[in-house]
Amino acid sequence: MNKHFQIILFAFLLSFSVQAQEALFRPQNIISPEIHADNSVTFRLFAPNAKEVQVTGDFLPSVKMDTPMGQMDGPGKATLTKDDKGVWSLKTQSLNPELYNYSFIIDGFSTTDPSNPFLIRDVASATNIFIIGGGHADLFKTNDIPHGSVTRRWYESPGLGMDRRITIYTPPGYEKSSESYPVLYLLHGAGGDEEAWINLGRTAQIMDNLIAQGKAKPMIVVKPNGNVIQDAAPGEGNQNFYKPQFMIPKTMDGTYEGAFGDIIKFIESNYRVKANKANRAIAGLSMGGFHTLHISRYHPNTFDYMGLFSAAIMPREDATGKVYSNFDQTLKAQMDNGYKLYWIAIGKTDFLYKANQEYLEKLKGKNMPHEYLESEGGHIWRNWRVYLTQFAPRLFQ
Numbered sequence: 001m002n003k004h005f006q007i008i009l010f011a012f013l014l015s016f017s018v019q020a021q022e023a024l025f026r027p028q029n030i031i032s033p034e035i036h037a038d039n040s041v042t043f044r045l046f047a048p049n050a051k052e053v054q055v056t057g058d059f060l061p062s063v064k065m066d067t068p069m070g071q072m073d074g075p076g077k078a079t080l081t082k083d084d085k086g087v088w089s090l091k092t093q094s095l096n097p098e099l100y101n102y103s104f105i106i107d108g109f110s111t112t113d114p115s116n117p118f119l120i121r122d123v124a125s126a127t128n129i130f131i132i133g134g135g136h137a138d139l140f141k142t143n144d145i146p147h148g149s150v151t152r153r154w155y156e157s158p159g160l161g162m163d164r165r166i167t168i169y170t171p172p173g174y175e176k177s178s179e180s181y182p183v184l185y186l187l188h189g190a191g192g193d194e195e196a197w198i199n200l201g202r203t204a205q206i207m208d209n210l211i212a213q214g215k216a217k218p219m220i221v222v223k224p225n226g227n228v229i230q231d232a233a234p235g236e237g238n239q240n241f242y243k244p245q246f247m248i249p250k251t252m253d254g255t256y257e258g259a260f261g262d263i264i265k266f267i268e269s270n271y272r273v274k275a276n277k278a279n280r281a282i283a284g285l286s287m288g289g290f291h292t293l294h295i296s297r298y299h300p301n302t303f304d305y306m307g308l309f310s311a312a313i314m315p316r317e318d319a320t321g322k323v324y325s326n327f328d329q330t331l332k333a334q335m336d337n338g339y340k341l342y343w344i345a346i347g348k349t350d351f352l353y354k355a356n357q358e359y360l361e362k363l364k365g366k367n368m369p370h371e372y373l374e375s376e377g378g379h380i381w382r383n384w385r386v387y388l389t390q391f392a393p394r395l396f397q
Contacts, residue, residue: 030087032115033102033130039094041130043102044115048086050106054079057102057127058382059095073349073378077105097137098382099202101127120199122381123191124244138209139389140202145212146172150204152194152236155266159259164225165232166263167194169204170271171211171218180272182396183220184305185263186388187284187291190312191246193233194225200381206389215393219281220271224263226284226291228255252287252312254321257294264302278340281395283307285384286352290314297334298323304340305395309387310347310379313355328366335368341394345373345387352379 032044043055060076080088101120104111112119116128131137148171154163171181186203188196197203203221210216227248231237234244250256268275280303284292289311296306342363346356363370373390377383 030115032113033128035130035132039096039132039134040092041095041132042089042091043080043104043113044087044089045080045104045106045113046087047106050082050088052079052107053082053088054105055090055102056105056110057100058380059092059098059100059102062378073380075102095132097132097134099129099131099137099140099385101129103127121195121244122200123246136386136389139206140385141209142205143209143212145208147208148172148204148211149174150198153266153270155263157259157262159262160228160255162231164230165194165236166225166266167198167223168267168271169198169207169221169223171220172208173218174220174272178272180274181218181220182279183222183267183271183273183281184392184395185222185224185280185282187224187226187282187288189284189286189288190251191244192288193227193230193244194223195233195236197221197223201385201388203388206385207392210389210392217396219392219396220267220273222263222267226256226288227251228259252290254294254323257291257298257323258321260291260295261299277301277304279304279396281305281307283309283343283388283391284311285309285387286312286379294323297327297330300330300333301337306339306342307387307391308344308356309384309391310350310352311344311356311359312352313359314352331368332366335366339369342368342370343373343391343394344370345375345383345390347375347377347379347383349376349378350383 030044030046034042045053047053054077056075056077058075060078062073063076064073078090080090082088104113112126113128118129119126120129131140133141148169151168153166153168155166157164186197203223207216207221211218225232228250229248235241267273282292282296282303283306289308290313292306292308293311293313296303344356344360346353360372375383375386
């Protein structure tokens with residue numbers, strides 16, 4: 001073997017070795033997150049040139065942070081350690097059963113985990129997710145049970161002057177059955193849309209599991225878009241792709257509540273439903289809780305079940321619509337009409353906690369029947385998913 005050939009061969013083998021080593025640590029060959037038998041989790045990221053890598057997520061102790069809604073609890077941060085191959089990693093302690101979200105911060109730049117293809121969008125932020133199973137978190141999983149269907153439909157809204165997109169869950173067996181079903185109208189919060197409850201809230205998985213366990217009656221769950229200037233979620237409507245915003249005009253000025261009858265009409269004209277008060281429920285989180293409060297009293301004798309999840313009960317300068325007039329009188333009329341359940345839930349550290357306590361005092365002063373649940377935590381999806389698992393079994397019994 002001549003010397004020239006030896007040099008070429010050595011260079012080739014060296015190049016092959018480097019390429020093989022790099023391939024070994026490409027994102028597709030890294031497991032992240034890795035969930036261990038004791039429910040601890042290891043995060044990994046191949047970033048050989050990074051100076052610092054952190055992970056942030058709701059599996060970490062919360063910290064106070066400033067938001068458009070004021071100071072709220074936010075996810076903490078933890079720093080990963082780099083090995084001699086350029087792989088950064090962090091192993092957590094054992095985590096409680098839950099659906100968690102997280103993202104990486106690389107030298108100050110926030111990004112998702114390239115090794116984890118499972119993402120959710122909340123307003124304009126995309127984060128990765130993983131589930132630690134057990135307990136209530138098993139309700140968030142897709143298990144080997146009968147499954148319902150999720151469809152996106154367009155309905156005509158004369159009250160808003162446009163066709164609009166809506167997400168609808170029908171229970172297992174709906175397509176082959178001739179049975180009629182009760183309906184839960186489930187409303188999102190500020191910055192959300194008709195995709196929020198199905199993606200962030202795991203509604204289909206929760207309902208499939210509760211129904212399979214016999215804990216909830218089979219029902220249709222309707223998830224409208226509460227942003228009245230949109231025909232659909234960003235990227236799904238006639239404005240096509242644009243950056244979602246936390247608060248957009250006319251979300252809490254009475255327009256949505258006043259036109260809500262268009263949604264009920266569409267559902268009751270196109271689905272096999274039990275179209276009466278005893279078989280209608282409405283619930284919502286944050287802004288959706290605000291909408292629930294006002295829709296349920298503005299449309300008298302329409303709903304027998306109301307759920308206010310961390311409701312945004314607060315004075316607003318743009319709340320000038322007819323919907324908000326005669327508040328005390330219409331609330332009394334709602335009570336006098338009778339209902340089965342008026343359910344309020346909120347976390348102890350939620351920034352809306354005080355406002356909800358004041359509303360509870362109002363209800364007590366009117367002797368208006370209600371139930372109240374106080375949980376740990378703040379204004380977070382972790383609470384709202386759990387509230388749905390607790391509220392849905394109470395319906396239509």
